[in-house]
Amino acid sequence: MPERKIRVMVAKPGLDGHDRGARILARCFRDAGFEVIYTGCHQTPEQVAAAAIQEDVDLVGLSCLSGAHRVLFPRVVELLREKNASDIAVIGGGIIPEQDFQMLYDAGIQAIFTPGASLDSIVEWIRTHVRTGN
């Protein structure tokens, strides 16, 4: 059987217009052979969750540089759970202080990548962790 194509979504929730990092990641995922749905800036968690379900992605990568990650990231996970879509993995990145990591992990964010993380390490994490068999 042909292998499943990995589909990911890159989104920036909240009032943060700094999308250079998100764009670089989207492009890097494309070059890694993933299908990337790029939805841009200024989205509500509700929009992110709805789009993730409509697109049937394996994973949502959230980027936040504004400091609102403690509210926005968990909310996306919660909405996906409400819609029976908890199989969609959520990872986060951006300017996130280390003391917030545990809180985000507890809320269901599966991985956090901050400045300095290599693109390869993020691609590798996705390849290892997303469901591709079913």
Added chain:
Amino acid sequence: MSGPETDGRGKHHDMTETTQKICAGDVRSASRLIRDLEDKRPEARRRLRQLFFHTGRSFIIGITGSPGAGKSTLTDALISELRKQQKTVGVLAVDPSSPFSGGALLGDRVRMLRHAEDTGVFIRSLATRGALGGLARAAGDAIHVMEAMGKDVILVETVGIGQQELDIIHHAHSIIVVLVPGMGDEIQTMKAGVMEIADVFVINKADRPGAKQLRTELASLLNASPHGPQDWIPPIVSIGNLYEPENFAKKTAELMDAVAKHHAHLITSGQLGERTERKAVMEITDALRACILEPVLERLIADGELTKIAKRIQRRETDPFTEAETIARRFLKTGETP
């Protein structure tokens, strides 16, 4: 699940839970099935067979034009117009796959964010995955899934096209061709291909220099085309700056109106039947390819036979037609399943 039963009209009654959910409009199941079809999962084809009898009732609008012409922005505006009319909408937005990595950046949704939470709108991005006709390989299947969901209207946005990636004509009832000023002289408008398939023309970014000239040239071309009194002449809608919202909304309403008029014309003129027949011919052709050619090719590739034959052709020990005929005889006449 029980085996297939027919009621004499060829309709299968073996609806699974998944297909029932899709017919009830469930986005999760529909989106997963579209993905299974894209990924060529074997069970997906069976599900689509069941759904087929629930398709054929939606109005399908194609939106095509060159990269950056404004197709996604117009799609977004058309969604709004259709929602004002209480119509449910499916959107398929196609973007290209990389010929190198096989990956894709699907960015059409960026223009349609405001509809993300509207449960009457289902937007799905598709990557071409090597298809060259301006659509994704699974576009026809995805349209069927959205039809089965009961969407009133399905908008299919092609990749940014050149002059002849025209697969959309096999799928849509009405086709909008989006042009922008500054893309060439009047000879370009006379050429075959994309200029011939429009049911409605949009001159987008019409606030830019050259828009009036383009409109004049296009109108003169359309007037010069031979047509009878009953024939449809594609209307031209000029749409200006998106950042003048009032005017933009007025113009996109005009576009929706032109498309609706074309739909009505298809019905009264009987052309709708011609188009759905053309679509059915394409569907059986595609199905034959999937059922006959693809399994044969897959088997020949898996056996390594294809490479061996290719080497013999390369050395001119045989020719491709003789080989193809031998293979056809082997698989078709012996009744051996590939």
